[in-house]
Amino acid sequence: MDVNRLRRECVYEASTPIEALADDLARIESLAVEWRAARKRLFLAGVIAIAAGAIGLAVYYPVGLALIAVGIFLFVRTKSSPRAVANNVGRCEFGKSVAAMLAMDTEPKTPAAIRLAFNPKRDLLSENPLPHRKNGKQRLYKASWFSVETSLHDGTTFTETIDDLVRQRSFTNPRGKSKTKTRIHSLVGMRFAYPQKVYGDVTPLGARMRKEIQVPSTASVRGMEVTGRIVKVKALVTQSGDLARTSSMLALGVYRMLNLARELEARKRAQPKTGGAQ
């Protein structure tokens, strides 16, 4: 695991067997705890140094200046323990949950390509004035923070992505204070590139698949595409705590119909051949 990159860019990116993935994510969780503690220690030490420096200026100013310099150095040092990893450590829990789900249907040594960003770049999607608000403005951003891809036992290539859709509203309230309100929803995207020799063409099951998929009450299926090779499904989740559950339920819903397709395909093959030479 590239700890330096995690520290510098707040990104964990690896191609590693599923069984090792959970260990890496557990390590990030413990690093996040360490870094949070280190930030607190450095911040406290910086405050004490600057306070002592202020007193020192009155007594013997070279010592005061030196202490203030030490305090500023300590504040700068807090940057080396990024806050974003600790603030979004729940993403590790989500990653572990996805890894645990995939581990049950994947060869243990099969590599999984994973990317987990704790402080992803926000891409501005739109910016509009907010009516009925003084200086009102609404911005919509997209921030992609999770992707995983691996091959399952049945030959399917599974891909999952999570994008945060951020709505940021800023305005000036009647008291003249500047206010910003942020709402985050998450878009879960899944893609199953299934082997046709196992499942046949599942296109006829597409409508039933959408009907059969169950999601928690805080999520809704927003799109589905079924072709002769690929099943794609998207769901919007309003509570980040339900992401892991939504992921599992989406995959189960898709596979319930894929399993039916496999059964139908097997029965078709088992049918005695009719017709032929006269």
Next chain:
Amino acid sequence: MTPPLPPDWKCPRRVGFLFPHACLRTTPVGCPDCQNGQIDDPYYARTDRYGYSRYGYYDDDYFFDYGPSYGIGIGTPDAGSMDFTEADGADLVQPGDQFENDMTES
């Protein structure tokens, strides 16, 4: 006490969360799926699939609705199961009760 397993033994049970596949473990001891061989079909017996109860079960409607799309004839949900087997034949020659042999009955 369970008899020792042959050296090349591989577990024939179905396991999996999303879809069934062969277990192929070399011993059931400590297996989280069959729990030391106590569960015959760990795939079907899972209870952690959230709202999907009877996940691996499809009633006949599914096969009637989608069988034709797969080129399977309507009314033959499972052609294989309609064939008589040796066990069926044994049942015919060894009825469970003695009704047919009891001439005193009307």
